[in-house]
Amino acid sequence: MSDGAGVGRRPTLAFPINPGGWYEGGSSVEYHTNDWRLERPVVNLDKCVGCLYCWIYCPEPAIVPLDREGRGPSKVKVDYDHCKGCGICAQVCPTKAIDMVPEEVGARWGSSRGSTPASAGHSSRGTTPWLTL
Amino acid sequence: MAHAVRQSNVDLVAAYPITPQTVIVERIAEFAANGEFKGEFVPVESEHSAMSACIGGALTGARVFTATASQGLALMHEMLYAASGLRLPIVMAVANRALNSPLNIHGDHSDIMGSRDSGWILLFAENVEEAYDRVIQAFRIAEAVNLPVAVNLDGFTLTHSAEVVRMLPDDAVESFVGRPPRRPTLLDDPPKSFGLMSLPDTYQFFKEDQQRAMEGAPPAIRAVEEAYRKISGREYGPVKRFLSDDADIVMVMLGSYAGTARVAAAQLRSEGIRAGVVSLGWYRPFPADELLRAVEGAGSIVVMDRSVSYGASAHPLASDVMTALYKAGLRKRVLSVVYGLGGRWFAEEDAKRLFRHAAEPGPDFESFFYYGGDRS
Amino acid sequence: MSAGSAEPKGGERAQVRSLLEIDRRERLAPGHRACAGCGPMIAVRQILQAYPEDPIVVNATGCVEVVTSVYPETSWLVPWVHVAFENSAAVASGVEAAMRALRRRGEIERERPVVVFAGDGGTFDIGIQALSGALERGHRMLYVCYDNEAYMNTGIQRSSATPYGAWTTTSPYGSVWPGKREAKKDIVAIVAAHGVPYAATASISHWKDLMTKVRKALSYDGPTFLHVYAPCNRGWRFDPSLTVEVAKRAVETRFFPLYEVENGRYRITLPVTKPRPLEDFLSIQGRFRHLLLPQYREALEELKRMVDERWERLTRLASARRAE
Known part of the structure; x- marks a missing residue:
């Protein structure tokens, strides 16, 4: 099937192709990795002493200090849009204030904003982390 | 050549010695030693690092220059694509020389032809004065179209010859080249990321844009040549x-x-x-x-x-x-x-x-x- | 560009004592595609958070680079650039030198700090020439090698940072091979031999030691080097939740000693007086588990000998310093 003159047409994208391939920093927050998760960390705020060990050991970061501006102890919440469920936070917590809870099928990708299941990342570029050179 | 670099408000020269290009870099180092060259001279440990340092320097918005030849160009081959892909206005002199093997230090165009498709604007000079003129022009051309420019001159024939060059006064060149126009850099606020990985959904767009930039370069090159004619009386054209x-x-x-x-x-x-x-x-x-x-x-x-x-x-x-x-x-x-x-x-x-x-x-x-x- | 003052300007001030003094403003955004429980990403976060101001990051090709920069999604909230695999020290040299020129012209007020992140492949192997050149020229930068002891991004191939006896896809164990047949390269000694003012090892498990070392490095006007142990659960074959635990055991068994070389003087920053048995470290990783089988006992003994020898050498070097 021929589409005539359309053969040389450049598709449109939802984002700019910046000359030289630069991009504004921090844009990856739009990319959600919650569907990688099999277990979710749940913080027991009664046990949490605000030491921030979970925060400094989180590879994402998906641990959010409740007091982001201050310098005192701060309890934390989990960014469920980005947490991949590795379980390091539960492992390093000195007061065992974080439990890893299995995600339930159907609800397991729920975001921190509510129970709406988030899509598997916002783009169609796939979520495979094992990109080879 | 070295004089052209000294006069062109260059911020960074990163280069490695190789015959027959070495004479250019030696002079720049001499100018730097005497305070006549105002930029930084970085004597790198290879041509690969020369182009890498130029790329890093250009990403701060600075004006950068390097020179090489033959094996050196071959060694930096990988980085030539990075320079053009990042759309950096780097200027390089290539003292064209044969490629090993057999080892040969004399002139031919094997080196630059091997890098022909690396996305650089390629200019060729026939004599020493033309090489001087082209380097000065190259900075403005590169900065107008955001593509790197290589000025080619035949090894030995031009690099080791004694010819009369009618150099322009320092202030004439300095005001001709001015300072590089603003472009996205590592010093921008809010911060930008450069050199992102691109998957099959985006890669071809960047490559097409490079081709469009190259296709659109002739009017910009002509404009620079015309402006240069006005201050020098010399014009070469395509x-x-x-x-x-x-x-x-x-x-x-x-x-x-x-x-x-x-x-x-x-x-x-x-x-x-x-x-x-x-x-x-x-x-x-x-x-x-x-x-x-x-x-x-x-x-x-x-x-x-x-x-x-x-x-x-x-x-x-x-x-x-x-x-x-x-x-x-x-x-x-x-x-x-x-x-x-x-x-x-x-x-x-x-x-x-x-x-x-x-x-x-x-x-x-x-x-x-x-x-x-x-x-x- | 001097080689640095004889003593750190802020040796005392550099000491990080509590997490509570660390800025909570993130310099790395989530949404990157690193595997769950990635050690190198922990290293990157800890180092960036230790900076008193936003550095310019030069990133070699590798895991950290690819997972954080899939166009149009970048995780960097600080200026960042990737060019290639083997040249990050050279790119950083250019950034640093150009900023000096721009400052002299009055176009910028001051140079910003430059930090390089490169993996063990990009540092020990393919990038060592560019690294050596940059160290010799004395560019002011902190070069961080995040060491996960193999080429993980291409699928777990051995590098010269892979330890003796470790399994990788190109150093498998079999009836003849014990896993990797060669010892790990001593990169800190190589770097220190350039006469740089500061080089150190650090582990993601010991954030206080690591962040203190970052701040110490920053107090020097010259090239500094940090070799950071950053376990890879995919390549080392352990559960993602154990990344920090594995790094901790590497230190506690003396497998990865924490030390620094400041103006040529060695100091063990975390003396391990009663080391845990090496098996505590080996047994929780698939890449070493074969060493615990009877047929690889010789290789296990050889590895233990290497660990002891390195610790003794470090102790000797450190005591030579004390005797001065």
């Missing part, structure tokens, strides 16, 4: 024509042997052979229209290549010329001649022999290696 308007045979060339061919062409007029010479000032973007205008009246075209494209239908310059002819629907006798490899000599008499041969009837396409007369 092609330099000599006796080609009424020529039956036109020799198409890159680099310093064009002058040799011009002397031969002028002398052949007395023999009744109407010979002309077209020397390209630009090689990328390829000035097809200007070239066609220069050869449209000729019956035969002798295309002189100082490099080999092994196994190809024709050698690099010949391929470009024949493609231009094909696109214009022109069929002519074309001779694709490989000459001057590894500094092999080429004198007026050699050019004359080729013109005389091309004046004889022959097949539409001929290809051979030309050795020049005996020199023992």
Whole structure:
């Protein structure tokens, strides 16, 4: 099937192709990795002493200090849009204030904003982390 | 060359010694040692790092320069694509030299032809003054189109020759080049990321944009050449024509042997052979229209290549010329001649022999290696 | 560009004592595609958070680079650039030198700090020439090698940072091979031999030690080097939740000693007086588990000998310093 003159047409994208391939920093927050998760960390705020060990050991970061501006102890919440469920936070917590809870099928990708299941990342570029050179 | 860099408000020179380019960098180092060069001179440990440091420097918005040749260009090959892909206005002098093996330090175009498709604007100088002029122009060209520019000059023939160069006053050059226009840099706030990975959904867009930038470069290059003419009285343009308007045979060339061919062409007029010479000032973007205008009246075209494209239908310059002819629907006798490899000599008499041969009837396409007369 | 003052300007001030003094403004955004429980990403976060101001990051090709920069999604909230695999020290040299020129012209007020992140492949192997050049020229930068002891991004191939006896896809164990047959390269000694003012090892498990070392490095006007142990659960074959635990055991068994070389003087920053048995470290990783089988006992002994020898050498070097 021929589409005539359309053969040389450049598709449109939802984002700019910046000359030289630069991009504004921090844009990856739009990319959600919650569907990688099999277990979710749940913080027991009664046990949490605000030491921030979970925060400094989180590879994402998906641990959010409740007091982001201050310098005192701060309890934390989990960014469920980005947490991949590795379980390091539960492992390093000195007061065992974080439990890893299995995600339930159907609800397991729920975001921190509510129970709406988030899509598997916002783009169609796939979520495979094992990109080879 | 070194003077052009000293005068052009360059912020960073990162280079590594290699014959026959070394003389350029030595002079820049000398200028730096005496405080005449105001930028930073970074004596890197390889050409790969030279281009890498230039890329890093250019990403801060600074004006950067390097020079290399032959093996050095081959070693930095990977980084040439990074420089153009990142759309950085880096300027580089290439003292064209043969490639190993066998080892040979003399002139030919094998080095730059190996990097022909790396996305750089390629200019060729025929003499030392032209090389000086082109380097100064190159900064403004590169910064106008956000593509890197390589100024090619024949190794030894031009790098180690004593010629009179009519240098411009420092202030004239400094005000001609000014300072680089603003572009996205690592110093921007809010911060930007550079050199992201691109998957199959986006990669081709960047490559097409590079091609569009190259296709759109000619008016920008012409504008810089015109502005430079105003301060220097010197202009080269995409092609330099000599006796080609009424020529039956036109020799198409890159680099310093064009002058040799011009002397031969002028002398052949007395023999009744109407010979002309077209020397390209630009090689990328390829000035097809200007070239066609220069050869449209000729019956035969002798295309002189100082490099080999092994196994190809024709050698690099010949391929470009024949493609231009094909696109214009022109069929002519074309001779694709490989000459001057590894500094092999080429004198007026050699050019004359080729013109005389091309004046004889022959097949539409001929290809051979030309050795020049005996020199023992 | 001097080689640095004899003593750190802020040796005392550099000491990080509590997480509570660390800025909580993130310099790395989430949404990157690193595997769950990635050690190198922990290293990157800890180092960036230790900076008193936003550095310019030069990133070599590798895991950290690819997972954080899939166009149009970048995780960097600080200026960042990737060019290639083997040249990050050279790119950083250019950034640093150009900023000096721009400052002299009055176009910028001051140079910003430059930090390089490169993996063990990009540092020990393919990038060592560019690294050596940059160290010799004395560019002011902190070069961080995040060491996950193999080429993980291409699928777990051995590098010269892979330890003796470790399994990788190109150093498999079999009836003849014990896993990798060669010892790990001593990169800190190589770097220190350039006469740089500061080079150190650190582990993601010991953030206080690591962040203190970052701040110490920053107090020097010259090239500094940090070799950071950053376990890879995919390549080392352990559960993602154990990344920090594995790094901790590497230190506690003396497998990865924490030390620094400051102006040529060695100091063990975390003396391990009663080391845990090496098996505590080996047994929780698939890449070493074969060493616990009877047929690889010789290789296990060889590895233990290497660990002891290195610790003794470090102790000797450190005591030579004390005797001064």
